Amino acid sequence: MEGIISAGGSGGTELVTAAMRTLPVGIPKVMISTVASGNVQPYVGSNDICMIYSITDIQGLNKISRKVLGNGAHAIAGMVKSCIPKVKNKPAIGLSMFGVTTPCIQAVVKELKSDFDCLVFHATGTGGQSMEKLVESGLVKGLIDVTTTEICDLLMDGVFSAGEDRLNSIISTKLPYVGSCGALDMVNFGAKESVPQKFKERKLHAHNANVTLMRTTIEENKYIGQWIADKLNQMKGEVRFLLPLKGLSSLDSEGQVFYNPKADAALFDTIENNLIQTEKRKLIKLNHNINDPEFSKELVKQFKKII
């Protein structure tokens, strides 16, 4: 198949995008839709579906639909007729990043990019899901899952949850896994007024007008630590989990707004006390912040050992 294009309302969009989502990444997919200016997550999922809002209904031709449908047709023609330049094939790996763990991931990618095709995913829920879908599809050789923050949002009802299945792709495939605690100091919400009532008195930080971060507590971190240890214990491949003892994000270093060594200690202790270490499954504690060069060096070193 060279490509797929369709046009429809909510029913047609649901029907056709379900088929589009089964196609590999890169096969051109264009969906012209009356519902493409709204929440398209159920339709797009973790796929490269190109959604075009139709403006007018899909109901015959008029001066608007001629332009929009024409553009859609020319878009897929352009995609199908052209080739994407071939490059040398390097083995691909997945990495998880957030704004507050960017220095760490950038340093890791710099070290590994000559040997690996580094796929960096934004830990927005959909990002973690996309990363693990590629694991299941056999398209990556391993993960450097630095930023497991989606687990906070899963357990505390934040907006960037990747669901209960987070980490399950590694359990089922046994691929090499280097993980860490990136941004487990925060739960994500939308604009400040959207933070649930029960959390209004908590330590909140406005990341921008549409994103509000909430510091996780000692109690929450015990809960998160237990959840993570339970998942890691189910992994039967090579696993290294690195604890950044001097802080989980750029907001969690000394003097920063989320700095809280007691909350971090609760997380670290819970993981350490509940993780069943084996020859293949190891915990590594580092006396650094996650964004320190020493920490990213160790991530790279451990990953090279198990890949």
Add this chain to the structure above:
Amino acid sequence: MEGIISAGGSGGTELVTAAMRTLPVGIPKVMISTVASGNVQPYVGSNDICMIYSITDIQGLNKISRKVLGNGAHAIAGMVKSCIPKVKNKPAIGLSMFGVTTPCIQAVVKELKSDFDCLVFHATGTGGQSMEKLVESGLVKGLIDVTTTEICDLLMDGVFSAGEDRLNSIISTKLPYVGSCGALDMVNFGAKESVPQKFKERKLHAHNANVTLMRTTIEENKYIGQWIADKLNQMKGEVRFLLPLKGLSSLDSEGQVFYNPKADAALFDTIENNLIQTEKRKLIKLNHNINDPEFSKELVKQFKKII
């Protein structure tokens, strides 16, 4: 300008789509974005922006981003290099439709399409906004606004509200307006589990896996009727408002799941009792369901009188 393409995360998407939204419909606009598998309404608005989910972060090239960015580039190249066939220019009019009022609109369009370029809008909130934006831009000569259902979603917190400004474009421009009560028997929500707790016991109908409809009540219909009458009374151009006494949608005819003559009567009576009729502003009652051929004939007849 021949076209515009960009790639970015949430910040870049917000920045660039604001510029894209100022461009006319039909100018190719491609936004490759990490946030294109979520609620894109703030970015797309009522414009034909083509959103492509980047899957991986916009952070260098990898096997995924090469394909997605390459496809985006070829899409805009295809759109820019090709022409859309010119057709004879007819005066344009706007019509509002929903799945449950489709037979009515199809019959109206069939009668009018030889004389008018019929722009049919899906009443999804964005649809009504798009329609009224064209009114304000002087791009349509009048409306046959059969499907005013977005008012239900505005007043009862459904997901397809077009905002408080619905109908205001007719008030400000005084364009000819034929309106009706299409789908005022329903409020739209997303998947069944997303229906607000307070409505869980109400009469709900699963339209599909992602759309749940809630029957409006007598009390709600009085409120809706008052809101409509207040807006119509502000219109100073030619206005005809048609009441389909035998039901507001295909789900509201005898034997169907939303059939409720008492609720409909509350709506009709409130509109009739509050509408200030004049030589230019007239209420027309028809003893038919909105999808009956007699109803669409009358819509066409009234529209031809005032256009």
